[in-house]
Amino acid sequence: MRRQKAEDALESQREFSRRIKSGRFAPLYLLDGAEEMLRTRALEELIAAAVDASVRDFNVSRVSAAGGSLNEALVLAAQLPMISERRVVIVTDFEAISDERQLERLKDYLRRPVESTVLVFVSPGLDKRRTIATMLGKTCEVVRFDPLDERDGAPRWVADYVSRQGAMMDRAAAAYLVGTVGTDLRRLSNEADKLVSYIGGRGRITRTEIEEVVRHSREHSNFELTDAVLDGDRRRALVVLDRIFANPSENPGTLAIMILGAIGATYRKMLASKELMRQNAPNDEVARAVGMPPFLVTKFNERVRRVDMERIVRGMARIADADIALKSSMGTPRLQLELLVIELCPDGAV
Secondary structure, three states: OHHHHHHHHHHHHHHHHHHHHOOOOOOEEEEEOOOHHHHHHHHHHHHHHHOOHHHHHHHEEEEEOOOOOOHHHHHHHHOOOOOOOOEEEEEEOOOOOOOHHHHHHHHHHHHOOOOOEEEEEEEOOOOOOOHHHHHHHHHOEEEEOOOOOOOOHHHHHHHHHHHHOOOEOOHHHHHHHHHHHOOOHHHHHHHHHHHHHHOOOOOEOOHHHHHHHOOOOHHHHHHHHHHHHHHOOHHHHHHHHHHHHOOOOOOHHHHHHHHHHHHHHHHHHHHHHHHHHHOOOOHHHHHHHHOOOHHHHHHHHHHHHOOOHHHHHHHHHHHHHHHHHHHOOOOOHHHHHHHHHHHHOOOOOO
16 A cells, blocks of 8 residues: 555656646646655756746745745735746645635635646645645645655665666665665665765665665664554564664663663654544644644654554553663563564554
């Protein structure tokens, strides 16, 4: 299911690119999804194709609706372009707008968009339950930017990225690089650039070069681990845990305590999110309670909804037991963490 969703997202990106390269522009776009690098590049491609560089200062506008108002964006969208066939208006931070008057005005524009304006709504992840998400989904050309999966999508992307730089990397090496640094494309592209430079711009990148050039990031690995635990993905969580403990420079006991702290913090956020969603609290309130930006908490909430309260409470009790066991030297730190991960992810991948 997740792989198919990523494939559909990539196809929507390819179709979007084909259309704008041929000069076929929709009056309304929704660029939606958490993969920020691809989303940003698609927006840049749209601007470059839609408005000549010499007149972009007059015909490309960016509006943040963080203050709760879409008025500025809609006023700009209604204006005719200056010395140009079209203008582009980009709207961000609109996800939480729920004011009826604002939504009604937006609805009026969506019914009759100005043909010479390309109005683009950009979001890292819309809450599908919100009215504005429904409105935009029905009227805009939607381009999805879902994160690429670790098994196929991200390795294929990085192999293609390296190929465009003039070097070569087979799928196995690309998968190893993804397993080392994760699926964030900005970080993957940075590491790929280092590797291409390391081999002199030409030739083949293998696992040997990756091991020589790329460093594991503890912060990134901790995030990957808690992410896998949140999804109930036992296999992925154990793979990441093995990678973390493979670092010989780290004290296993200290490492285990830090990892346990990260998992515990994730479960506390899950509990707060679950309770606030039960009370129908808005996303911005949940974001404040769990200490996350509003654009990230939407996806977090979607994942927490799939976890029942009993599992969260049981998990917190098990984390407390593991804390006592670590401090009492009951078994090796690594064994304690492996047992904890297995119990927190009883059913494998959700």
